[in-house]
Amino acid sequence: MESDSEFGDPCNCPIRDVLDRIGSKWAMVVVFMLEAEPQRFNMLARSIPDVSKRMLTRTLRDLERDGIIARTVFPTNPPSVEYSLSEMGRSILPLFWKLIDWSVEKHANIRESRRRFDSGFASDALLN
Amino acid sequence: MESDSEFGDPCNCPIRDVLDRIGSKWAMVVVFMLEAEPQRFNMLARSIPDVSKRMLTRTLRDLERDGIIARTVFPTNPPSVEYSLSEMGRSILPLFWKLIDWSVEKHANIRESRRRFDSGFASDALLN
DNA sequence: CTGTATCCACGATGATACTG
DNA sequence: CAGTATCATCGTGGATACAG
Secondary structure, eight states, rough: OOOSSSSSSSGOOHIIIIIHHHTTHHHHHHHHHTTSOEEEEHHHHHTTTTOHHHHHHHHHHHHTTTTTTEEEEOOSSSOOEEEEHHHHHHTTTHHHHHHHHHHHHHHHHHHHHHHHHHTTTSSSTTOO | OOOOOOSSSSSGGGGIIIHHHHTSHHHHHHHHTSSOEEHHHHHHHSSSOOOOOOHHHHHHHHHHHHOOOEEEOOOSSOOOOEEEEHHHHHTTHHHHHHHHHHHHHHHHHHHHHHHHTTTOOOSSSTOO
8 A cells, every 4th residue: 555656456446545635624624824924933822712823833833844834934033934825835725725615505405304314214215 | 512603713714614615635626526417326336436435425415414415215126316416516616627727737836846946955045 | 325323543733741 | 831641531433233
């Protein structure tokens, strides 16, 4: 599962490879936080109250590694680090927004569907 | 974390609630498999070789519960069950396709970025 | 054929303490 | 401030056997 620079393997598709990352728990949130302007580490941490430093660091590193965001260190004292969206990072914002729109639009619908599903008629509801 | 029909809690946002589901490992794949025509359980299982029955079942149940897909039982012998996209399920296909397009378009870019990142200049690469 | 039930492994994530 | 290190935990997901 290592030597896969080719598409011979049908599961080496970009979809899994790319979307698994940006679909991770915090990636999308972080990208949104950077939409308006660059942010420093602790500013992000404060803006996303329920993320641990550990996970925030990892998310930022992964996004940086993928070239979605850029990390800039300012040699101040104490040091400050600024994260910003790259051009590629910006290019995915419209898609994210469309997903948000869809979610908001369908949210009530989905919750209603869940309620009905959970209300008794589970699985094979031909019974009763 | 139960009585939350309101948006008072910033984390009751549709995004997490909706996207976490459709962003699950197999949901998107299943939705795509159903785009052309309804499929039966084992047909899906065969089309997605690396999914376990357990996970396929769970994915289908979750999507059904959310109203993304419909489950129809035909009282044949042996029984056959058909899964199909609901109208709401269809409505998300364009967004999925856009994500695919983005992934395919940026895949090379991202892989290149990863290579550079992994090639020595990890973390604070202001050196060199 | 279409699942369910169990057990288990692993990664993802959180909590906490420590560092440059 | 901006992390890293370490440990504990929890859910996701796979394997297998069983069932209607």
